Amino acid sequence: MEALSIMLNHYHNDHIMFSALLTILITLLLVSVMKLYISKSQTVYLVNFSCLKPPDYCRVPIAGFLEHIRLFDFLDEDSVDFMSKIVSFSGQGNETYYPPSLFYIPPVPTDREAMEEVHMVLFPVFEDLLSKTNLEPRDIDVIIVNCSGFCPEPSLSSIIINKYKMREDVKSYTLTGMGCSASAIAVDMAKNILNTRRNSNAVVLSTEILSTGWYQGREKEKLIINCMFRMGSAAVLLSNKKALKNNSKYKLLFSLRTQTASDDKAYYSAMREEDSEGFTGVTVKKESLQAFAEAVRSHLVILGSSILPLVEKLRYALCVLRKCMIDKSTEIYVPDFKSVVQHFCFPTTGKPMLRKVGKELKLGEGDLEASLMTLHRFGNQSSSSLWYVLAYMEAKENVKKGDKVWQLGLGSGYKCISLLWECVGPIVGEAQTGPWADCISRYPVVPSSSM
Ligand SMILES: *[C@@H]1O[C@H](CO)[C@@H](O)[C@H](O)[C@H]1NC(C)=O
Ligand SMILES: *[C@@H]1O[C@H](CO)[C@@H](O)[C@H](O)[C@H]1NC(C)=O
Ligand SMILES: *[C@@H]1O[C@H](CO)[C@@H](O)[C@H](O)[C@H]1NC(C)=O
Ligand SMILES: *[C@@H]1O[C@H](CO)[C@@H](O)[C@H](O)[C@H]1NC(C)=O
Ligand SMILES: *[C@@H]1O[C@H](CO)[C@@H](O)[C@H](O)[C@H]1NC(C)=O
Numbered sequence: 008m009e010a011l012s013i014m015l016n017h018y019h020n021d022h023i024m025f026s027a028l029l030t031i032l033i034t035l036l037l038v039s040v041m042k043l044y045i046s047k048s049q050t051v052y053l054v055n056f057s058c059l060k061p062p063d064y065c066r067v068p069i070a071g072f073l074e075h076i077r078l079f080d081f082l083d084e085d086s087v088d089f090m091s092k093i094v095s096f097s098g099q100g101n102e103t104y105y106p107p108s109l110f111y112i113p114p115v116p117t118d119r120e121a122m123e124e125v126h127m128v129l130f131p132v133f134e135d136l137l138s139k140t141n142l143e144p145r146d147i148d149v150i151i152v153n154c155s156g157f158c159p160e161p162s163l164s165s166i167i168i169n170k171y172k173m174r175e176d177v178k179s180y181t182l183t184g185m186g187c188s189a190s191a192i193a194v195d196m197a198k199n200i201l202n203t204r205r206n207s208n209a210v211v212l213s214t215e216i217l218s219t220g221w222y223q224g225r226e227k228e229k230l231i232i233n234c235m236f237r238m239g240s241a242a243v244l245l246s247n248k249k250a251l252k253n254n255s256k257y258k259l260l261f262s263l264r265t266q267t268a269s270d271d272k273a274y275y276s277a278m279r280e281e282d283s284e285g286f287t288g289v290t291v292k293k294e295s296l297q298a299f300a301e302a303v304r305s306h307l308v309i310l311g312s313s314i315l316p317l318v319e320k321l322r323y324a325l326c327v328l329r330k331c332m333i334d335k336s337t338e339i340y341v342p343d344f345k346s347v348v349q350h351f352c353f354p355t356t357g358k359p360m361l362r363k364v365g366k367e368l369k370l371g372e373g374d375l376e377a378s379l380m381t382l383h384r385f386g387n388q389s390s391s392s393l394w395y396v397l398a399y400m401e402a403k404e405n406v407k408k409g410d411k412v413w414q415l416g417l418g419s420g421y422k423c424i425s426l427l428w429e430c431v432g433p434i435v436g437e438a439q440t441g442p443w444a445d446c447i448s449r450y451p452v453v454p455s456s457s458m
């Protein structure tokens with residue numbers, strides 16, 4: 008006891024490392040308890056999913072975009088130069104998509120246009136998902152729609168329910184304002200709902216409506232948003248029906264959410280980041296990246312202690328111990344996630360962030376390929392990006408039965424959410440359907456600007 012208190016006194020300066028160690032120990036304990044609980048709850052399957060392939064007339068070649076913005080009289084030379092730089096360095100290619108409202112000169116960011124965009128992005132993916140899975144709208148028990156920027160009344164989920172005449176007892180939810188991590192949050196939410204309802208189907212619809220978000224002014228920070236976001240949406244069917252077990256693509260092994268928004272530093276730096284040039288790759292604010300890295304790191308510690316084999320956990324714990332007690336300069340050991348996970352889906356939040364996460368996890372360029380190519384082909388689609396990334400891997404026929412897929416969602420604030428899937432069915436023929444159908448053979452490409 009005395010030894011312990013001396014130790015505590017001695018290391019009170021190192022309370023950060025000490026609390027990290029404590030966190031790991033507590034987490035290990037919690038996870039063991041959670042595992043007991045999880046083994047009792049029902050398995051959730053990802054039966055199939057669809058990603059929107061927007062119509063060709065919505066395509067935005069970079070040269071076209073630049074010509075277009077030069078015609079806006081609310082922009083001056085300086086703003087146009089700035090936007091050109093952002094777009095050229097963003098990692099996007101010539102085939103991303105904008106909703107029709109943004110093709111007007113000037114753009115028409117009205118609610119009516121936004122509603123048309125909602126129909127355009129949500130109806131086709133929902134219908135495609137139903138036809139892929141041979142379901143009728145009345146077979147859906149739970150529907151969750153996520154769209155952060157546009158929040159109409161009646162809600163987005165009501166729009167779907169009305170259009171498809173779904174059942175009266177369908178449970179519907181609309182999530183807003185949760186940023187890029189939202190579609191992963193929606194899956195986590197669906198999982199929790201399914202755990203309370205046997206034999207049910209849940210659909211998650213995820214998108215970002217761009218029509219209302221267009222900024223008409225010259226503040227650089229806000230112009231970035233105009234440059235980066237592109238059209239996209241995804242629909243995902245989750246189920247705990249036994250009958251669908253042999254007819255699914257993935258099984259949800261684990262989901263984890265962490266939040267750092269109670270920490271002012273993370274909260275405000277996330278806000279500042281939304282307003283900085285940070286996520287575009289022009290310059291990156293140091294403190295934002297640092298708060299971001301800390302959020303990711305603490306998420307990874309908890310995730311690692313849950314999914315990694317014992318050997319990796321011990322290595323990590325030993326390294327933290329060593330850093331606390333013996334040698335402060337010891338590099339923190341980053342657990343080897345590649346020993347468990349074969350495929351990594353990261354949000355397409357721009358190259359600097361992707362590279363940072365990759366470095367943090369000691370991943371190779373190959374592990375980031377799907378995320379970088381999604382950014383190139385479809386741009387930043389916010390929450391639905393994770394599904395385009397997974398669709399890329401499937402189209403490349405890289406995902407094999409038994410493989411583990413990790414989807415990491417990151418949102419402002421910072422929120423981190425991880426979904427760990429195990430592939431349960433053979434995945435074949437996806438190169439002929441889905442959003443990558445006409446272009447998968449052209450990828451990977453080397454983006455024209457490499458940063
Ligand atoms: C877009 O197309 C132009 C003209 O064809 C080409 O010069 C440019 O490299 C392309 N950009 C990207 C990122 O592919
Ligand atoms: C849905 O996703 C979008 C874009 O990814 C995000 O901005 C939005 O906040 C999310 N909507 C909700 C309801 O969380
Ligand atoms: C699923 O497949 C397994 C073996 O592949 C079989 O034993 C089981 O009966 C099947 N279950 C259903 C519901 O079809
Ligand atoms: C998912 O949908 C695709 C396209 O319709 C289909 O080829 C595939 O077999 C489906 N996968 C499963 C597991 O049902
Ligand atoms: C992409 O969208 C997300 C979601 O809002 C945002 O946090 C991120 O910074 C964006 N990335 C880029 C490159 O603009």
